[in-house]
Amino acid sequence: MSDRLPKLTTPDLVHDLATLDQALYETVTITRTPTLDTALRRLSAAADHSKLSFAVAAGLALCGGRSRRAAVLGVAAVGVASATANLVGKRLVRRRRPHRAEDSPFPGRHVPMPASASFPSGHTASAVAFAAAVGPALPAAAVPLGVLACAVGYSRVHTGVHYPGDVIAGALLGTGSAALVLSLAARTER
Numbered sequence: 001m002s003d004r005l006p007k008l009t010t011p012d013l014v015h016d017l018a019t020l021d022q023a024l025y026e027t028v029t030i031t032r033t034p035t036l037d038t039a040l041r042r043l044s045a046a047a048d049h050s051k052l053s054f055a056v057a058a059g060l061a062l063c064g065g066r067s068r069r070a071a072v073l074g075v076a077a078v079g080v081a082s083a084t085a086n087l088v089g090k091r092l093v094r095r096r097r098p099h100r101a102e103d104s105p106f107p108g109r110h111v112p113m114p115a116s117a118s119f120p121s122g123h124t125a126s127a128v129a130f131a132a133a134v135g136p137a138l139p140a141a142a143v144p145l146g147v148l149a150c151a152v153g154y155s156r157v158h159t160g161v162h163y164p165g166d167v168i169a170g171a172l173l174g175t176g177s178a179a180l181v182l183s184l185a186a187r188t189e190r
Contacts, residue, residue: 021165037109044155053130070137077133078126081177085122095119111159121170124153128174
């Protein structure tokens with residue numbers, strides 16, 4: 001009997017992560033949540049083209065001062081995240097969207113299936129980028145925007161258009177986009 005750990009290879013790890021991703025997605029798709037279905041479908045649709053983030057940014061900009069600066073940082077981070085997710089990430093990875101069976105147990109929760117690739121989630125990348133860029137500039141908004149970004153990410157899995165891994169990658173991309181924007185803004189202000 002050997003006490004050594006099994007050799008882990010990259011293909012094995014990728015396979016295991018893909019299997020876990022599929023299992024998590026399927027668990028969400030078969031879980032009955034009628035109270036959440038309509039709300040998450042509406043949230044997912046409202047996040048199309050970053051409409052929620054832009055609406056919040058408009059409200060912040062009207063307040064002036066620090067709020068206006070936070071809005072500008074948030075919108076800039078959305079731009080970086082969206083461009084990176086849609087023009088680079090989706091074109092490089094080209095992951096297929098989840099399969100939604102016609103006999104899906106809860107078709108009322110679905111939003112229209114986008115034609116673009118699944119990885120990474122652009123909705124999540126943009127929502128997280130906005131929250132992560134606005135939060136440091138306007139701390140009172142950090143928690144509400146963070147919760148909203150998490151809800152947008154989950155809504156994409158719940159409505160059947162993304163795997164959880166797509167959402168995690170989108171969140172990481174959004175965080176990185178916000179960090180880049182905040183770093184550039186800090187250099188500019190020196």
